[in-house]
Structures are given as structure tokens and as C-alpha cells.
Amino acid sequence: MTKIVKWTGSALLLLLVLFVAPLALMRAGLFNPSYDDVKARWADAPSKFVKVGDVTLHVRDEGQGPVVLMLHSSMSNLRIWDAWADRLKTHYRVIRLDWPPYGLSTDPNPSTGLAGVMKLIEAFVEQEHLDKFAIVGSSSGATLSVLYTAAHPEKVTALALSTLPLEAPPTTHVSAIETGTIWLHENVVPNYYPKFYYRWMLSSLYGVPARLKPETVDWYYDTNNLPGGFDRVRAYYQANKKSLWKKGAGTEAAQVKVPILLQWGDRDIVLPTYLADKAVKQFANAKVTMIHYPDVGHYPMLELPDETGRDLDRFLGQVTPRQP
Structure with a gap:
């Protein structure tokens, strides 16, 4: 009996050391990277920080020629465009930015969802004196691109969109282990993911997990674990649930008249391919070029950057004159 008690006590102590103590440290924020460290690591040249009202935007502005504005997806940042920007900047002026609550941009005000991001993009475009430009958008950044184009048809020359949600995305099914990890995050460690x-x-x-690069995991981890980041993301999502995702963006899609490129991974578990076919119909007044990529998931620009980048470059060359 004594041995059993000692063994039980040792097991509980081991559990405390291996599981409970790290969770307590995570909850206290001791595992979160600091903003300054993340900025030093991921905002090297040509990054700059631009003040737009109360917001400080992390921006990269490269190349010369017709302007291409790039808007990333939720939970990511301007780094998703690295490969495409390197290709395009040889003959376009490529402007990409982190829109709050993501990346290294900072907004001291509570999020109002994509409606607030829309106002921010409008202010940025006016402040930078951008006249006409094409927009490249991914996922929720693609939704933002549609909203902006419908509101400012005089500004936008073309849209190139990857995996576009025009309505609230369907529920994504995840494994039991991932469900448990999410539960721990939401109930025990709300400010951190390992x-x-x-x-x-x-x-x-x-679509092919072997294509995932360690560097992508690093910047995804660093920027999403910034202190206070998850609180800002929750506010953003709640604002969208009360506004955009109640009605969707189908009405705005029907107002778009510029040429559109849709690039869709056929293995996207977030936005299945039936939504691509639906989006084409919703762009009732625009010419849509659809490209499906077998064995590609939610991030065509990360997973298959060369092939998808060539397709994007070819499309833009057909609708937007290049800089010689």
C-alpha cells in the first residue's frame, strides 16, 4: 500500500511538472513572443510602418509600374505574398500590408470586422494617392477585395482572388485531437497556441502537407501569438458574425464589372470547390477566369507558388499594362 501511495504521488507530481506547470506559464503569457522581437525578425527591409489615423500599418511597397494591392487572409499576414511579390515587382508596383487584427499592424481601437478594415483600406489608398490598381486577395482578404471594388469601381482595374468566401464559411471538420487542443486554448490557455x-x-x-516550409510555420506562430492578439481576433470575428456574415457579400459581387481571376485549390477543407462554382455565378456582371489546382489546399500562393504565380502574372498582363 505504501508503495502504491508513493507511486501515485510521484505520478501526480510528474503530471504537474510535465503538463499543468507549462499550461500555467502559457496562460501567464510567458511563452508569447514580444512584439519587438517579432518585428525585428519579420519586418526587415523593405518593410515600413505607415500611420493611417490611429492605426500603424506594416507595409511593403516594391517595384515600379501599374499598382497591385495585395490583401492577405485571416490569421496570416503580408508574408503569404513573398513569392508572388518577388515575381510581380519586376514590372509592377506591388503594395502589400498587414490589416488588423493580423500581422505587425497595430490598431488601438476595438475591431468592427471587415467593415472597419474596409474603411482603413479606403483611408490608406487616399493617403498614398493611389489612382487605379489591381487587387490580389486571399480568403477573407478576397472578400475584402470584392467589398472595396463594389464601393470604388473607379479605382479597381482587375481582381485576382484565391479561395473566396462570399458567405459565412461552412464548418470545417477537425480531428478529435485538434478539437481537444482548441478546447484547451479556448478554456485554459486563451492567449497562446504552441x-x-x-x-x-x-x-x-x-493539399500536400510535405510542401509546408518550416519558415511558414515560424512566422505564422510568431505573429499569431503576439501579446493580446487572440483577444483582438475574437473581437474581429464577433463583429463579422453580427454584420458581414449575416448577409454575405453576394450583392457586392454582382456589382463588380472588372475582369476576375479565381484560383482555387481542389483540396481546400475551409472553402470547398462547390463555393468556387457558386462564386462564378454570383459575379453575374464580370468576366471570370477560373483555375482549379488539383492537390492544393487553402493557400495556393504558399503551396504552389511558381505555377500559381505564373498564372497570376499572365492574367494581370492581359488586363493591366506592364512596366517595360
């Missing part, structure tokens, strides 16, 4: 979770989650968003 790196293995991002590696696992991103792998599930790729």
Missing part, C-alpha cells in the same frame, strides 16, 4: 499546433493546422490546410 508551435506544433500551427504546424499541424497548416498541414491540414495544404
Whole structure:
């Protein structure tokens, strides 16, 4: 009996050391990277920080020629465009930015969802004196691109969109282990996800997980674990649930008249391919070029950057004159 008691006590102590104590440290924020460290790591040249009202935007502005504005997806940032920007900047002026609550941009005000981001983009375009430009958008950034184009048809020359939600995305089915990890995050450690979770989650968003690069996991982990970041993201999602996702963006899609490129991964578990066919119909007054990519998931620009980048470059060359 004494041995059993000692063994039980040792097991409980081991459990405390291996599981409970790290969770307590995570909850206290001791595992979160600091903003300054993340900025030093991921905002090297040509990054700059632009003040737009109360917001400080992390921006990269490269190349010369017709302007291409790039708007990333939720939970990511301007780094998703690295490969495409390197290709396009040789003959376009490529402007990409982190829109709050993501990346290294900071907004001291409570999020009002994509409606607030829309106002921010409008202010940025006016402040930078951008006249006409094409927009490249991914996922919720693609939705934002449609909203902006419908409101400012005089500004936008073309749209290139990856995996576009025009309505509230369907529920994504996840494994029991991932469900447990999410539960721990929401109920025990609400301000942190460990790196293995991002590696696992991103792998599930790729059609071929072997294509996932360690660097992608690193910047995804660093920027999403910034202190206070998850609170800002929750506010953003709640604002969208009360506004945009109640009605969707189908009305705005029907108002778009510029040429559109839709690039869709056929293994996207977030936005299945039936939504691509539906989106084409919703763009009732625009010419849509649809390209499906077999064995590609939610991030075509990350998973298959060369092929998808060539297709994007070819499309833009057909609708927007290049800089010689």
C-alpha cells in the first residue's frame, strides 16, 4: 500500500511538472513572443510602418509600374505574398500590408470586422494617392477585395482572388485531437497556441502537407501569438458574425464589372470547390477566369507558388499594362 501511495504521488507530481506547470506559464503569457522581437525578425527591409489615423500599418511597397494591392487572409499576414511579390515587382508596383487584427499592424481601437478594415483600406489608398490598381486577395482578404471594388469601381482595374468566401464559411471538420487542443486554448490557455499546433493546422490546410516550409510555420506562430492578439481576433470575428456574415457579400459581387481571376485549390477543407462554382455565378456582371489546382489546399500562393504565380502574372498582363 505504501508503495502504491508513493507511486501515485510521484505520478501526480510528474503530471504537474510535465503538463499543468507549462499550461500555467502559457496562460501567464510567458511563452508569447514580444512584439519587438517579432518585428525585428519579420519586418526587415523593405518593410515600413505607415500611420493611417490611429492605426500603424506594416507595409511593403516594391517595384515600379501599374499598382497591385495585395490583401492577405485571416490569421496570416503580408508574408503569404513573398513569392508572388518577388515575381510581380519586376514590372509592377506591388503594395502589400498587414490589416488588423493580423500581422505587425497595430490598431488601438476595438475591431468592427471587415467593415472597419474596409474603411482603413479606403483611408490608406487616399493617403498614398493611389489612382487605379489591381487587387490580389486571399480568403477573407478576397472578400475584402470584392467589398472595396463594389464601393470604388473607379479605382479597381482587375481582381485576382484565391479561395473566396462570399458567405459565412461552412464548418470545417477537425480531428478529435485538434478539437481537444482548441478546447484547451479556448478554456485554459486563451492567449497562446504552441508551435506544433500551427504546424499541424497548416498541414491540414495544404493539399500536400510535405510542401509546408518550416519558415511558414515560424512566422505564422510568431505573429499569431503576439501579446493580446487572440483577444483582438475574437473581437474581429464577433463583429463579422453580427454584420458581414449575416448577409454575405453576394450583392457586392454582382456589382463588380472588372475582369476576375479565381484560383482555387481542389483540396481546400475551409472553402470547398462547390463555393468556387457558386462564386462564378454570383459575379453575374464580370468576366471570370477560373483555375482549379488539383492537390492544393487553402493557400495556393504558399503551396504552389511558381505555377500559381505564373498564372497570376499572365492574367494581370492581359488586363493591366506592364512596366517595360
